[in-house]
Amino acid sequence: MDAWVRFSAQSQAKERIFRAAQYTCTLLGYTLQKNGANPDLVSKIKQLEAHMSLGRKLFRLGNSTDALEAAKRAIHLSDSILRFCITVSHLNRALYFACDNILWAGKAGVVSKLDQEKWSQRSFRYYLFALILNLSRDAYEISILMERDARGQKASYSGSPVRENGETILSCSRGSVGVGDLSLRIRAQLFLLIRILRCNPPLLLDLLKNICDIFIPLDKLGLYRTNPGFIGACGLASSVLSILTITYPWLKLKP
Amino acid sequence: MEAFLKLSSQSRGRDRMLRTIQYACTLLKYLLQNNSTQKELLKKLQNLESNMSTGRKLFRLGNMLDSIGGVQKALQLPNPEVRLLLVTSCLSRTLYFICDNLLWARSIGVINSINKEKWSLLATRFYFISLIMGLSRDIYELYQAMKQDVRGQQIQKKIGQHISEGPDVACIGVFRLEYFLILLYYSVKKNPPLLLDSMKNVFDLFIPMDRLDIYKTNSGVVGLCGLASSLFGILTILKPSLRLSP
Numbered sequence: 299m300d301a302w303v304r305f306s307a308q309s310q311a312k313e314r315i316f317r318a319a320q321y322t323c324t325l326l327g328y329t330l331q332k333n334g335a336n337p338d339l340v341s342k343i344k345q346l347e348a349h350m351s352l353g354r355k356l357f358r359l360g361n362s363t364d365a366l367e368a369a370k371r372a373i374h375l376s377d378s379i380l381r382f383c384i385t386v387s388h389l390n391r392a393l394y395f396a397c398d399n400i401l402w403a404g405k406a407g408v409v410s411k412l413d414q415e416k417w418s419q420r421s422f423r424y425y426l427f428a429l430i431l432n433l434s435r436d437a438y439e440i441s442i443l444m445e446r447d448a449r450g451q452k453a454s455y456s457g458s459p460v461r462e463n464g465e466t467i468l469s470c471s472r473g474s475v476g477v478g479d480l481s482l483r484i485r486a487q488l489f490l491l492i493r494i495l496r497c498n499p500p501l502l503l504d505l506l507k508n509i510c511d512i513f514i515p516l517d518k519l520g521l522y523r524t525n526p527g528f529i530g531a532c533g534l535a536s537s538v539l540s541i542l543t544i545t546y547p548w549l550k551l552k553p
Numbered sequence: 554m555e556a557f558l559k560l561s562s563q564s565r566g567r568d569r570m571l572r573t574i575q576y577a578c579t580l581l582k583y584l585l586q587n588n589s590t591q592k593e594l595l596k597k598l599q600n601l602e603s604n605m606s607t608g609r610k611l612f613r614l615g616n617m618l619d620s621i622g623g624v625q626k627a628l629q630l631p632n633p634e635v636r637l638l639l640v641t642s643c644l645s646r647t648l649y650f651i652c653d654n655l656l657w658a659r660s661i662g663v664i665n666s667i668n669k670e671k672w673s674l675l676a677t678r679f680y681f682i683s684l685i686m687g688l689s690r691d692i693y694e695l696y697q698a699m700k701q702d703v704r705g706q707q708i709q710k711k712i713g714q715h716i717s718e719g720p721d722v723a724c725i726g727v728f729r730l731e732y733f734l735i736l737l738y739y740s741v742k743k744n745p746p747l748l749l750d751s752m753k754n755v756f757d758l759f760i761p762m763d764r765l766d767i768y769k770t771n772s773g774v775v776g777l778c779g780l781a782s783s784l785f786g787i788l789t790i791l792k793p794s795l796r797l798s799p
Binding site for chain 2: 299300302303306307308309310311312315316342345346349350352353356357359360361363364367406407408410
C-alpha cells in the first residue's frame with residue numbers, strides 16, 4: 299500500500315497508468331471488433347478510450363513548462379551531441395504539449411472553431427521530431443559504448459598470440475573483403491550491440507520505449523500505416539516501460 | 554516557476570490546481586449569470602467547469618487506495634481520540650471515492666444501471682461525514698493546545714491585567730469571553746498547520762451542506778469556498794511545514 303501511495307503521488311506516474319489503460323482499450327477495442335464481439339461493448343470501450351484521452355490532455359496542461367525547464371537544464375551538458383539531441387528533443391516536446399493543450403481547449407469547448415485535424419497533425423509532427431531526436435541520442439550512446447568496447451578489446455588483444463604469418467587474430471578479421479568475412483563482421487557487431495544493451499538496462503529500456511512510441515505518430519501522420527491493434531500494443535508497451543523507469547529510478551537513462 | 558513545477562510534479566498538486574480553476578469558474582458563472590451580453594463566455598465557463606470536474610473524477614480513480622493507506626496509518630496513532638476521528642474520516646473518504654468512481658463510470662457510459670442522483674447524494678454524504686470528522690479532530694487538537702497554553706506566562710499576564718482593573722459583575726462575562734479569545738488566539742498563532750486545516754475544512758463544509766440542503770447558499774458561495782479551500786490546499790503542498798500531520 300505504501301509503495302502504491304508513493305508511486306501515485308507522482309503526477310507523471312499516474313498519467314502513465316492512464317496511458318497504459320488508454321492503449322489497452324485501443325488494443326482491446328480492435329481485437330474485439332476483429333473477432334466480431336458485441337458492438338455495444340466495442341462502443342463502450344471506444345468511449346472509455348476517448349474519455350481517458352481527454353482526461354489525460356487535461357492532466358497534461360502544465361507539461362510544456364516542465365519540458366522547457368528540462369531543455370534549460372540540458373543546455374549545460376558538456377557533450378555537444380548529447381546537448382543538441384536532448385535540448386531540441388525537450389523543445390519539441392514543449393511544442394507538442396502546447397499543441398496538445400490547444401487541442402484540449404478545442405475539445406472541451408473553451409475555444410470555439412478550432413481546426414482539430416490541423417492541430418492534431420501539428421502536435422504529432424512535434425512528437426515525431428522529439429522521438430527521432432531521442433532515438434538519435436540512443437544511437438549516439440550506443441556508438442560511444444561500441445567504440446569504447448572496441449578500444450578496450452584492442453588493448454586486451456595487444457598481448458594476444460601471433461599466428462605463423464605474423465598477424466594477430468584481430469588484424470586477421472580486418473584484412474580480407476570476402477562475403478563470408480562481411481557476414482562474420484556483421485554478426486560480431488550484432489553480438490557486441492546485444493552485449494552492450496544487456497550491460498546497459500537504462501539504454502535498452504529507453505531505446506525500446508522510443509521504438510514503440512515512434513509507431514504512434516508514424517501511423518497518425520500517414521507515414522507508416524499500421525492498425526489500431528498494433529498502435530495499442532506499442533502504446534501499452536512503452537507505457538509499461540515508462541512505469542518501470544518511474545518505479546525503479548536507476549532504470550532511467552541519464553541525463 | 555519553481556513553485557509551479559513543484560506543484561505540477563505531484564498528483565495532489567495538479568488536482569488542487571484544477572480544483573482551483575473549477576471553483577473559480579463556478580464563482581465567475583454566478584457573478585456573470587445576470588449579464589445577458591456574456592452568454593458565450595458563460596457557456597465556455599460551463600464547459601470548462603464540467604470538463605475539469607469529469608477529468609478530476611477520472612484521476613481520482615486510484616484515491617480509494619490512498620484513503621485505505623490513510624486508515625492503516627491512522628490505526629497506529631497513539632492518541633485514542635485522534636485515532637478514532639482520523640480512522641472514521643479516512644473510512645468515510647474511502648466510501649466517498651468508491652461512490653465517486655461509480656459516478657464516473659456512469660458518466661462515461663460504462664455502467665448505465667446505477668441511479669446517478671442517489672449515488673451522487675450518497676457520495677456527498679460520505680464527503681460531509683469525513684469533513685465533520687476532520688473538523689472535530691481540529692477542534693480536539695485546538696482544545697488540547699489551549700489546555701496546555703492556559704498555564705502560559707502571556708495568558709497569566711493578560712489575566713492579571715484584568716483583575717487589577719477591578720472586579721465588576723457585568724465585566725466578568727466579558728472578561729471570560731476575552732480570556733477565551735486571547736487563549737484561542739495564542740494557541741492558534743502557535744499552530745499555523747492547525748489553523749490552515751481548520752479553515753480548509755470549514756470552507757469545504759459549505760459545499761456538501763449546500764448540496765444536501767443542510768445549509769442552502771448559492772453557487773457563488775460554493776465557488777468562493779471551494780476556491781479558498783483549494784488555495785489553502787496548494788499552500789500546504791508548497792510548504793509541507795504548514796500541513797497538519799498526521
